[in-house]
Amino acid sequence: DIVMTQSPDSLAVSLGERATINCKSRQSVLYSSNNKNYLTWYQQKPGQPPKLLIYWASTRESGVPDRFSGSGSGTDFTLTISSLQAEDVAVYYCQQYYSTPYTFGQGTKLEIK
Amino acid sequence: EVQLVESGGGLVQPGGSVRLSCAAFGFTFNNYWMHWVRQAPGKGLVWVSRINSDGSSISYADSVKGRFTISRDNAKNTLFLQMNSLRVEDTAVYYCAKVAAAGSLVSAFDSWGQGTLVTVSS
Numbered sequence: 001d002i003v004m005t006q007s008p009d010s011l012a013v014s015l016g017e018r019a020t021i022n023c024k025s026r027q028s029v030l031y032s033s034n035n036k037n038y039l040t041w042y043q044q045k046p047g048q049p050p051k052l053l054i055y056w057a058s059t060r061e062s063g064v065p066d067r068f069s070g071s072g073s074g075t076d077f078t079l080t081i082s083s084l085q086a087e088d089v090a091v092y093y094c095q096q097y098y099s100t101p102y103t104f105g106q107g108t109k110l111e112i113k
Numbered sequence: 114e115v116q117l118v119e120s121g122g123g124l125v126q127p128g129g130s131v132r133l134s135c136a137a138f139g140f141t142f143n144n145y146w147m148h149w150v151r152q153a154p155g156k157g158l159v160w161v162s163r164i165n166s167d168g169s170s171i172s173y174a175d176s177v178k179g180r181f182t183i184s185r186d187n188a189k190n191t192l193f194l195q196m197n198s199l200r201v202e203d204t205a206v207y208y209c210a211k212v213a214a215a216g217s218l219v220s221a222f223d224s225w226g227q228g229t230l231v232t233v234s235s
Contacts, residue, residue, distance in 0.1 A: 031219075040221040042158075049208055049225035050150075050158065061223065093158055097219055100172045102148070102160040 002027055002096050006105035012113040019081040021108045023094035028074045031098065038098035041070055041079045045090045054079065086112065115139040115224045117209050122229030129199050135192040135209030135226055143167070143187035144215040148222060149194050151205035162194065166216060199233045206230050
């Protein structure tokens with residue numbers, strides 16, 4: 001199984017400031033034949049299902065604000081929120097879909113400082 | 114609008130069985146791979162199982178292999194998860210999820226249901 005590890009476990013950021021969440025996979029999720037990283041980011045607010053934010057490590061889902069961006073390749077990935085808004089308070093998960101089981105990171109809880 | 118509606122959860126005793134359903138609306142169901150993901154109370158997301166468009170290719174997490182069975186009825190636009198020999202540690206909200214790309218195994222999950230809670234307790 002591909003183990004996904006996020007850091008930090010929790011994060012408090014001031015409104016308007018940058019928030020950065022890291023995700024590391026124990027093995028590469030880059031598929032060499034198409035040069036795509038099989039890595040996605042989800043946002044989950046309390047009492048709600050997860051919402052897709054980013055796929056292929058850096059492609060923003062339709063309708064997701066452009067303050068959300070994803071970067072990285074191979075085993076190291078980052079989700080960045082450029083200017084934190086109050087509605088961004090949530091738990092964020094990375095997930096690899098390179099191979100089954102499609103493992104998730106443990107989640108990062110983002111709060112307002 | 115894509116909509117996924119889970120049902121079938123509830124309280125079940127250890128060793129018991131339950132069948133979850135996920136009714137799909139707003140997309141061509143038989144074109145998409147589908148998944149089940151669970152979340153224990155206060156915990157993170159755990160992938161459970163996936164099934165391809167016509168039900169011929171299936172995969173499970175090791176923790177549920179041999180106890181859970183995923184299936185689908187494309188005529189009724191419904192996904193199922195038959196859960197047998199339930200354990201206390203199977204207590205969770207179970208979500209069904211649709212992949213983003215039609216016909217593709219390797220795709221992010223772009224739509225999720227609201228989830229159904231299964232509680233395994235005596």
